[in-house]
Structures are given as structure tokens and as C-alpha cells.
Amino acid sequence: MQTFHSRQGRTRTEVRAVDGVDLDVAEGEVVGFLGPNGAGKTTTLRMLTTLLRPTAGSATVAGYDVVTRSEDVRRSIGYVSQTGAAFSGARAGDEVVDHGMLYGLPRRAVEERGKELFERMDLSGLWTRMPRSMSGGQKRRLDVVMGLIHEPRLMFLDEPTTGLDPQARANLWDHIRDLRDRLGVTVLLTTHYLDEADALSDRIVIIDHGRIVASDTADHLKDRVAGDLVDLELVDRSRIPDAVQALDRLVTDRSGVDVTDHHVRARVPQAGRSIQGLIRHLDTAGIELRTIEVHRPTLDDVFLSLTGRSLRDAETAPAGTPGSPDGVPAPPVPAGTPTGTPTATEGALR
Numbered sequence: 001m002q003t004f005h006s007r008q009g010r011t012r013t014e015v016r017a018v019d020g021v022d023l024d025v026a027e028g029e030v031v032g033f034l035g036p037n038g039a040g041k042t043t044t045l046r047m048l049t050t051l052l053r054p055t056a057g058s059a060t061v062a063g064y065d066v067v068t069r070s071e072d073v074r075r076s077i078g079y080v081s082q083t084g085a086a087f088s089g090a091r092a093g094d095e096v097v098d099h100g101m102l103y104g105l106p107r108r109a110v111e112e113r114g115k116e117l118f119e120r121m122d123l124s125g126l127w128t129r130m131p132r133s134m135s136g137g138q139k140r141r142l143d144v145v146m147g148l149i150h151e152p153r154l155m156f157l158d159e160p161t162t163g164l165d166p167q168a169r170a171n172l173w174d175h176i177r178d179l180r181d182r183l184g185v186t187v188l189l190t191t192h193y194l195d196e197a198d199a200l201s202d203r204i205v206i207i208d209h210g211r212i213v214a215s216d217t218a219d220h221l222k223d224r225v226a227g228d229l230v231d232l233e234l235v236d237r238s239r240i241p242d243a244v245q246a247l248d249r250l251v252t253d254r255s256g257v258d259v260t261d262h263h264v265r266a267r268v269p270q271a272g273r274s275i276q277g278l279i280r281h282l283d284t285a286g287i288e289l290r291t292i293e294v295h296r297p298t299l300d301d302v303f304l305s306l307t308g309r310s311l312r313d314a315e316t317a318p319a320g321t322p323g324s325p326d327g328v329p330a331p332p333v334p335a336g337t338p339t340g341t342p343t344a345t346e347g348a349l350r
């Protein structure tokens with residue numbers, strides 16, 4: 001759990017930023033932490049990366065307790081914050097080398113690894129460039145290089161693609177996939193982009209008001225929580241009651257059947273399996289269709305069915321004052337890279 005206190009005049013407000021987060025991440029998984037603004041994603045990440053001490057609860061990252069073994073945690077992880085890491089006026093390559101040396105790594109080894117990572121991240125030729133003259137996408141990839149310089153087994157990426165244009169986003173997605181596929185890095189990323197969570201994550205954890213409301217693969221969430229949307233457009237409106245009855249038999253929850261104009265719509269679990277039978281039935285009953293459409297649900301549908309509101313509508317301005325000095329700043333990290341552990345991250349931050 002993470003509780004913040006903020007003061008406005010004489011009023012002291014308590015914000016429970018994270019309240020009931022149970023999370024297990026296996027080694028090699030890419031987990032997308034999805035939720036609207038202010039849901040508690042960054043706060044959870046800051047606790048897992050030892051930047052913030054949990055008010056209650058415990059968490060283990062790469063096998064180490066985040067409070068009692070915080071230095072070991074820092075040595076084992078890479079963290080790309082929302083604001084990025086490349087601040088100084090130094091050249092990109094020098095930034096990377098300085099960053100690696102903070103981990104106690106020898107200059108030569110860091111340079112070699114840094115140049116390799118520049119190639120892998122499509123930054124070749126930019127070693128001596130000032131970060132401020134790089135494009136948004138290049139800067140973000142430089143942040144990822146800095147996060148990877150000490151060969152962590154686990155990467156935390158906080159909204160890695162916010163502010164990037166579609167091409168730069170797609171490019172960074174490829175690199176994030178590459179982290180897992182080629183480097184075997186476990187990735188925990190936060191996002192409020194539905195398509196990003198969908199495209200990148202082996203598993204999606206949906207957080208709302210500081211609590212986890214769902215955790216599963218995107219496909220399972222869609223099948224289990226939302227169901228496919230079947231939309232029948234009838235030629236003859238007088239047959240609507242018959243079509244409603246036919247579709248209603250396939251509905252397994254209480255979501256029911258909607259009727260507008262010539263359309264009859266319902267959410268049906270795994271419609272691919274039942275649609276043929278439905279069409280046969282309608283045909284036999286002489287119900288003529290103008291169109292039939294089946295839509296896979298989106299993650300927004302999942303969020304809607306779990307919380308009663310759309311993720312987009314849930315995007316509200318955060319209530320507290322993020323960035324106030326509740327957090328413990330991370331000191332430079334000591335050298336070394338731990339060997340893999342069976343569970344990359346686990347914890348119950350309640």
C-alpha cells in the first residue's frame with residue numbers, strides 16, 4: 001500500500017495511491033500495467049524500483065526484498081522513468097558510459113556494451129550527439145540503452161512511448177519485444193494506451209483506483225470478461241423479436257440483447273464457435289439478414305465491463321501532487337549483475 005498526504009491550506013488530504021496490489025511476474029514475461037491517469041501505476045513502479053518505501057505490504061524483486069535489500073534490487077533492475085535519464089549537457093555516449101560506471105563497471109566494458117546497444121537500438125552514428133538534439137524516439141531509445149547498460153534481467157518502463165509519433169512508437173515496440181526475445185529480459189511496463197498493452201504484453205494487469213481489477217492475457221480477458229460483439233442487421237424489422245430470442249440463447253451473462261433500428265446486438269462468448277449455428281437457425285426461421293458483423297472486444301470493453309466506465313472516460317487529472325518528496329531518491333547503484341531468479345517480481349502492496 002502507498003498512502004500520500006498532501007496539504008492545501010488547513011486541509012490535510014490522504015490519497016491511497018496503491019491499495020491492494022498482488023502481483024507475480026515470472027522471469028521472461030512482458031507484463032503491461034494498464035490503467036487510467038492517476039490509477040497508481042507509477043506509484044507501484046516507484047515502490048518496486050525502491051524509489052518509494054511502501055506504507056504497508058511487501059514486495060520481492062529479482063529475489064530481493066525492496067526494503068531490506070534495496071541495493072541488490074537496484075543492481076538487478078533497469079528503470080526508465082517517464083521523464084527519462086539523459087539530463088546533462090554531455091554527449092549521448094558519454095552519458096551512457098558515466099551511467100554504466102556508476103554501477104562500478106570498467107570504462108572499457110561499458111563503452112563496448114554501450115556501442116553494441118546503440119546498434120541494437122537503431123542509434124548507430126549518434127554516440128557523440130547531444131541528447132537535446134535527438135528526436136523524441138531517439139531520446140527514448142537512449143533512455144532504454146541507459147537502463148540496459150548494466151545488463152539487468154528485469155526492466156521497468158514507465159509509459160515508454162508517451163509523446164512519441166506513431167512511427168517512433170511502433171519502432172520502440174519492436175525494441176521492447178526484442179528485449180525479451182533476444183536478451184531474455186523480463187519487462188514490466190506501464191501504459192494507458194490500450195493498443196500498446198494489447199500489442200506488447202504477454203499478460204495485462206489492469207489497475208484502477210490503486211487496485212488490480214484484472215490480470216490475464218489480452219485474449220483471455222477479452223473472452224472471459226467481455227465476449228465478442230455480434231451485430232445482426234435485419235431486412236424486416238417485424239422479425240426483430242425472433243432475432244432477439246435467437247441471439248439471447250447465446251448470451252451467457254446478464255448483458256442482454258440491444259435493439260436499435262434494424263440492428264440486434266449482443267455480447268457472445270467465443271462467437272466464432274456459435275455463429276454458424278446462429279446463421280443456420282435464422283435461415284431456417286426465414287429471418288433475412290442485410291449484414292452480420294462480429295467484433296472482437298477491445299481492452300476498453302474489458303475495462304468497461306469490470307468498472308462500469310470506459311478507460312478513456314476514466315482518464316482524470318491525478319488528485320495528489322506527484323513528485324512531492326515522499327520518495328527516497330535512488331543513490332548510485334553498486335556493481336554486479338545477479339543471476340536469474342525463478343520469479344522476477346512478486347509482492348502484495350496493500
Ligand SMILES: Nc1ncnc2c1ncn2[C@@H]1O[C@H](COP(=O)(O)OP(=O)(O)OP(=O)(O)O)[C@@H](O)[C@H]1O
Binds near residue numbers: 038044192322
Ligand atoms: N508524491 C505524491 N503525493 C501525493 N499524491 C501523490 C503522489 N504521487 C502520486 N500521488 C497520487 O496518487 C495517485 C496515483 O498516482 P500515480 O502517479 O501512481 O498514477 P498513474 O497511474 O501512474 O498515473 P499516470 O498515468 O498519470 O502517470 C494519484 O491520485 C496521484 O495524484
